[in-house]
Amino acid sequence: MAVSCPKCPPPCCFGVPRTHRTTPSSGPSFLFSLPKRELAKRVSSRRDKNQNFGPICMQEAVTPVSTAKESSLKNVENGGLPTVCSDESRIKAVNSTSGKESTVSITVVGASGDLAKKKIFPALFALFYEGCLPEHFTIFGYARSKMADAELRTMVSKTLTCRIDKRENCKDKMEQFLERCFYHSGQYDSEGDFAELDKKLREHEAGRISNRLFYLSIPPNIFIDVVKCASKSASSLNGWTRVIVEKPFGRDSESSAALTRNLKQYLKEDQIFRIDHYLGKELVENLSVLRFSNLVFEPLWSRQYIRNVQLIFSEDFGTEGRGGYFDNYGIIRDIMQNHLLQILALFAMETPVSLDAEDIRNEKVKVLRSMKPLQLDDIVIGQYKSHTKGGITYPAYTDDKTVPKGSLTPTFAAAALFINNARWDGVPFLMKAGKALHTQRAEIRVQFRHVPGNLYKRSFGTDLDRATNELVIRVQPDEAIYLKINNKIPGLGMRLDRSNLNLHYAARYSKEIPDAYERLLLDAIEGERRLFIRSDELDAAWALFTPLLKGLEEKKIAPELYPYGSRGPVGAHYLAAKYNVRWGDLSAEH
Numbered sequence: 001m002a003v004s005c006p007k008c009p010p011p012c013c014f015g016v017p018r019t020h021r022t023t024p025s026s027g028p029s030f031l032f033s034l035p036k037r038e039l040a041k042r043v044s045s046r047r048d049k050n051q052n053f054g055p056i057c058m059q060e061a062v063t064p065v066s067t068a069k070e071s072s073l074k075n076v077e078n079g080g081l082p083t084v085c086s087d088e089s090r091i092k093a094v095n096s097t098s099g100k101e102s103t104v105s106i107t108v109v110g111a112s113g114d115l116a117k118k119k120i121f122p123a124l125f126a127l128f129y130e131g132c133l134p135e136h137f138t139i140f141g142y143a144r145s146k147m148a149d150a151e152l153r154t155m156v157s158k159t160l161t162c163r164i165d166k167r168e169n170c171k172d173k174m175e176q177f178l179e180r181c182f183y184h185s186g187q188y189d190s191e192g193d194f195a196e197l198d199k200k201l202r203e204h205e206a207g208r209i210s211n212r213l214f215y216l217s218i219p220p221n222i223f224i225d226v227v228k229c230a231s232k233s234a235s236s237l238n239g240w241t242r243v244i245v246e247k248p249f250g251r252d253s254e255s256s257a258a259l260t261r262n263l264k265q266y267l268k269e270d271q272i273f274r275i276d277h278y279l280g281k282e283l284v285e286n287l288s289v290l291r292f293s294n295l296v297f298e299p300l301w302s303r304q305y306i307r308n309v310q311l312i313f314s315e316d317f318g319t320e321g322r323g324g325y326f327d328n329y330g331i332i333r334d335i336m337q338n339h340l341l342q343i344l345a346l347f348a349m350e351t352p353v354s355l356d357a358e359d360i361r362n363e364k365v366k367v368l369r370s371m372k373p374l375q376l377d378d379i380v381i382g383q384y385k386s387h388t389k390g391g392i393t394y395p396a397y398t399d400d401k402t403v404p405k406g407s408l409t410p411t412f413a414a415a416a417l418f419i420n421n422a423r424w425d426g427v428p429f430l431m432k433a434g435k436a437l438h439t440q441r442a443e444i445r446v447q448f449r450h451v452p453g454n455l456y457k458r459s460f461g462t463d464l465d466r467a468t469n470e471l472v473i474r475v476q477p478d479e480a481i482y483l484k485i486n487n488k489i490p491g492l493g494m495r496l497d498r499s500n501l502n503l504h505y506a507a508r509y510s511k512e513i514p515d516a517y518e519r520l521l522l523d524a525i526e527g528e529r530r531l532f533i534r535s536d537e538l539d540a541a542w543a544l545f546t547p548l549l550k551g552l553e554e555k556k557i558a559p560e561l562y563p564y565g566s567r568g569p570v571g572a573h574y575l576a577a578k579y580n581v582r583w584g585d586l587s588a589e590h
């Protein structure tokens with residue numbers, strides 16, 4: 001039922017009174033028996049029921065709880081739970097608001113750019129292919145480049161792929177998808193150009209309730225221009241309007257706060273979807289499931305049993321093509337302050353009250369605020385230099401023409417972080433991130449303590465660390481969760497071995513793992529905010545890194561050079577050794 005919001009001021013600048021919908025709230029007792037999407041929907045509708053309405057013109061309508069029966073389509077591999085996008089009730093909910101048909105218009109701002117081509121359009125197609133987009137949807141590309149609809153379609157078609165595990169009707173589906181894609185050329189700071197876009201969107205929406213999602217796939221210096229114009233000239237008048245913002249969210253605490261302040265001139269916090277695509281990765285999503293639904297792990301998740309935690313990101317290529325952007329940020333801002341820190345917060349948070357986005361984000365903020373801001377002693381930085389191998393010469397970072405000569409920007413960093421709370425006091429959380437290293441990998445490694453009074457300790461020789469259990473969550477590539485254990489080698493003697501209990505996703509599941517952008521786009525369409533960064537989370541994250549970043553820049557600390565394709569600077573080993581840690585990814589049998 002749509003009701004007038006008692007807290008709303010008089011009609012806003014569009015002359016449209018704000019309303020919001022209320023839905024019966026679901027009690028928590030049966031939440032675990034619901035499929036994930038249904039559950040997320042119910043908790044978000046509960047939250048929306050309680051939301052405050054600030055003095056902002058763009059409004060948020062709430063997706064109703066559907067009572068439609070859940071899909072009977074079952075996925076045997078996932079233990080019989082309904083497959084995410086076969087959940088008819090969820091799709092119905094997106095399609096309809098109070099009986100009147102609704103439509104979702106997705107505008108990719110910066111459609112001519114790298115991210116749009118590489119990730120956003122392919123993810124939208126994948127959602128369409130899986131039947132996850134609502135019945136009525138339209139996609140608009142928006143950028144300054146001049147392009148006809150047909151040219152956008154040709155550009156987009158080059159990066160579309162179908163699921164490897166089910167390719168039926170692939171070509172037809174692509175054609176159907178491309179027919180729903182359009183292009184509008186305009187300036188980012190022109191309300192008139194956005195008004196033209198609005199006109200086109202309205203034609204496609206054909207009188208249905210209009211929900212609008214803007215994806216800002218553009219450099220950050222034009223975020224505010226776009227938000228202002230979209231808000232004034234192209235926001236929905238009768239449905240919701242949401243904006244996905246890509247990182248970087250500023251360069252430090254001050255610039256991030258200024259960005260938030262400026263965004264909030266035009267948007268309410270719950271219309272802003274700050275994306276960190278690592279939160280959409282399958283194994284990062286699985287982190288909480290692993291911990292909170294397995295008795296064998298949950299009780300071990302503290303300083304009592306965990307010796308250290310390692311968060312590792314490496315790429316085997318340099319900044320090729322993105323040096324101009326990268327030099328202004330460096331690896332600490334590009335990877336650590338966001339992707340790795342988000343994983344750390346999810347890993348270390350206390351049990352949330354529920355799976356509601358606000359409950360989870362509250363716990364993440366608490367962890368971040370319990371951490372000690374980094375100091376210069378807690379970090380080692382590096383930068384890759386040219387290296388010749390097998391007759392091929394790989395460039396140095398500073399060989400990139402878009403990088404200023406003599407740049408001190410780090411392309412590698414290793415850091416030690418600590419959480420000053422009862423659960424994690426004294427446990428080093430080590431982070432390592434680098435470009436142009438010997439391998440591509442993202443993983444979480446949990447090294448457990450030694451077994452006290454281990455009966456078999458003599459069998460391990462002097463290196464007792466070799467006998468400790470290690471849990472590895474390999475986020476990418478080749479997703480896996482494995483646990484290193486000690487076992488006896490079969491035979492009459494008593495020789496010990498180390499083996500992996502291995503959940504290797506490719507062997508266990510034939511289904512292709514969705515790209516992170518698919519999950520996040522779907523969540524934004526559904527209004528599920530759990531995997532997006534709230535402004536207080538962002539503030540807490542910047543508060544940890546800003547003093548360090550300023551220190552590095554003010555003192556002009558020179559990074560340690562490491563050869564392209566190597567394992568990174570040796571300083572990273574010294575840093576780990578200071579805390580009695582060995583990097584798990586560099587051991588002989590990682």
Ligand SMILES: NC(=O)C1=CN([C@@H]2O[C@H](COP(=O)(O)OP(=O)(O)OC[C@H]3O[C@@H](n4cnc5c(N)ncnc54)[C@H](OP(=O)(O)O)[C@@H]3O)[C@@H](O)[C@H]2O)C=CC1
Nearest residue numbers: 110112113114115116143144145217218219220246247248
């Ligand atoms: N590419 C990637 O892998 C990743 C990107 N990101 C972030 O996503 C956003 C988009 O990235 P990406 O696609 O690589 O960016 P691009 O540099 O490709 O820019 C996207 C589009 O914005 C317009 N544009 C570029 N520079 C300017 C400028 N100075 N002033 C006005 N318009 C400009 C161009 O469109 P036109 O000229 O047609 O208007 C361009 O096609 C950025 O915020 C980036 O940091 C985040 C993670 C990964």
Ligand SMILES: O=C1O[C@H](COP(=O)(O)O)[C@@H](O)[C@H](O)[C@H]1O
Nearest residue numbers: 247277315334335339442476516
């Ligand atoms: O955000 C970023 O992420 C990519 C790595 O993402 P992945 O999903 O390919 O692992 C990184 O290359 C880029 O520098 C950074 O901005």
